[in-house]
Amino acid sequence: MPSSVIEVENLVKVYSGGTRAVDGISFHVGAGELLGFLGPNGAGKTTTIRILATLLAATSGAARVAGFDVTTQASDVRRRLGLAMQTPTLDTFATGRENIELIGRMHRVPRAELKRRTDELLELMGLTAVARKLAGTYSGGMRRRLDLACALVHRPQVLILDEPTEGLDPQSRIALWDELERISQDGTTMLLTTHYMEEADRLCNRVAIIDNGRIVVDGSPADLKAGIGADTVTLQLDANGPEDLARQQEDVRGLLRGFGSLESVTPEPFGVRLAIRDAGRAIPELMRRLDGNGRVVHVIGLAVGQPSLDDVFVKYTGRRIRAEAADHPIILGW
Ligand SMILES: Nc1ncnc2c1ncn2[C@@H]1O[C@H](COP(=O)(O)OP(=O)(O)O)[C@@H](O)[C@H]1O
Ligand SMILES: [Mg+2]
Known part of the structure; x- marks a missing residue:
C-alpha cells in the first residue's frame, strides 16, 4: 500500500x-x-x-x-x-x-x-x-x-x-x-x-x-486563511444605481490610498471589501479618511470579519470565486 x-x-x-x-x-x-x-x-x-x-x-x-x-x-x-x-x-x-x-x-x-x-x-x-x-x-x-x-x-x-x-x-x-x-x-x-x-x-x-x-x-483551510494576515472589512455603500456605486468605489480607493494597514480593496455589489491588518485598531482612522476631501461616500454599514477561502482565492488570483461562478454556466454534457 x-x-x-x-x-x-x-x-x-x-x-x-x-x-x-x-x-x-x-x-x-x-x-x-x-x-x-x-x-x-x-x-x-x-x-x-x-x-x-x-x-x-x-x-x-x-x-x-x-x-x-x-x-x-x-x-x-x-x-x-x-x-x-x-x-x-x-x-x-x-x-x-x-x-x-x-x-x-x-x-x-x-x-x-x-x-x-x-x-x-x-x-x-x-x-x-x-x-x-x-x-x-x-x-x-x-x-x-x-x-x-x-x-x-x-x-x-x-x-x-x-x-x-x-x-x-x-x-x-x-x-x-x-x-x-x-x-x-x-x-x-x-x-x-x-x-x-x-x-x-x-x-x-x-x-x-x-x-x-x-x-x-x-x-x-485554517492555514490558508491565517496566511491572509488581514481581517476583512466590508463597507456597505448607499448608491444611486451602478454608476454612482462605481464612482463611490473609486472614491473609497482614492481616499484610502496610502492607508497604512490596508492590503486590498475589492468592489462588491453592495459596496467594497477591504483587507486590513488588525482592523479593530484601524477603523477610527479609516472612518475619518472616508469622511474627507469633499468626495461623498455614503457608508451605511460596516462589518469586520475573519478572512474566508474566497479571500485566499482573491489573494492568489486577483479575482473572486463567487462572481466567477455566477458568470459562467456549468459545463455539462459528456
Ligand atoms: N469535452 C470538452 N471539450 C473541449 N473543452 C472542454 C471539454 N470539457 C471541458 N472543456 C473546457 O476545459 C476547461 C475546463 O473545464 P472543466 O474541467 O469542466 O472545469 P471545471 O470542472 O473546473 O468547471 C473549460 O475551459 C472548458 O470549457
Ligand atoms: Mg466541473
Whole structure:
C-alpha cells in the first residue's frame, strides 16, 4: 500500500479544440484524507477528475489511484473507485433500491451481501422510505444521495465526487455534508471538487485552490486563511444605481490610498471589501479618511470579519470565486 492513495504528477490535458484545461497539476492525497479542489467553473476540476476516474486520457503526465496507473491499469483503478459526477447518472425508470443493486451487480458484489449493503446504504442516506419509488420521482437532494449510495455500494477505497452539492437547497446541502463527513471518518480517501468555499472550508482537511488548470496554492483551510494576515472589512455603500456605486468605489480607493494597514480593496455589489491588518485598531482612522476631501461616500454599514477561502482565492488570483461562478454556466454534457 502506498502512503499516498492518489498521486498526480504534472498532469496536462489539452482538448482537441486546443483548450488547455489542465496545465501541469501535481498533488497527493494520503490514506483517509479528504482533499477539496476549490475553484471557479472552467478551472479544470472536472477534467482532472475524469482523468483520475479513467474516463478521459491525459495529454501528458501521470496519475495513480490506490497504487494503480490510470492509463495502463484502468480496471484495477475502477474496482477501487467510487465516483459521483456533477450530474447524477441514475436510471430514472428504476427504483432507488434497483439503482443501487444495479451498480452493485456491475461491481460483482455477491447477492446476499448486496442485499445487506443496499439496505444499509438506503438507511444511511435516509432513503429507506422511498426505496421502492422510481428515481425519476426523487427530488434533487434525494437523487444526489442515491447517486452517492451507488458510488459506495462496493465499499470503494477511494471516493471521487464532482460538485457533490451543486444545485441543492441549503438544508439538503448540510445533510449531505454530514453524510460525507461520516464517510470520511470511516477511513475512505476522498477527493471532491467544489466552487463553494463554505463547502471546502467545512469538509476538507486540505484544499487545493485551482484556477486556469493550475493549483495556485494548497493547504489546510485554517492555514490558508491565517496566511491572509488581514481581517476583512466590508463597507456597505448607499448608491444611486451602478454608476454612482462605481464612482463611490473609486472614491473609497482614492481616499484610502496610502492607508497604512490596508492590503486590498475589492468592489462588491453592495459596496467594497477591504483587507486590513488588525482592523479593530484601524477603523477610527479609516472612518475619518472616508469622511474627507469633499468626495461623498455614503457608508451605511460596516462589518469586520475573519478572512474566508474566497479571500485566499482573491489573494492568489486577483479575482473572486463567487462572481466567477455566477458568470459562467456549468459545463455539462459528456
Ligand atoms: N469535452 C470538452 N471539450 C473541449 N473543452 C472542454 C471539454 N470539457 C471541458 N472543456 C473546457 O476545459 C476547461 C475546463 O473545464 P472543466 O474541467 O469542466 O472545469 P471545471 O470542472 O473546473 O468547471 C473549460 O475551459 C472548458 O470549457
Ligand atoms: Mg466541473
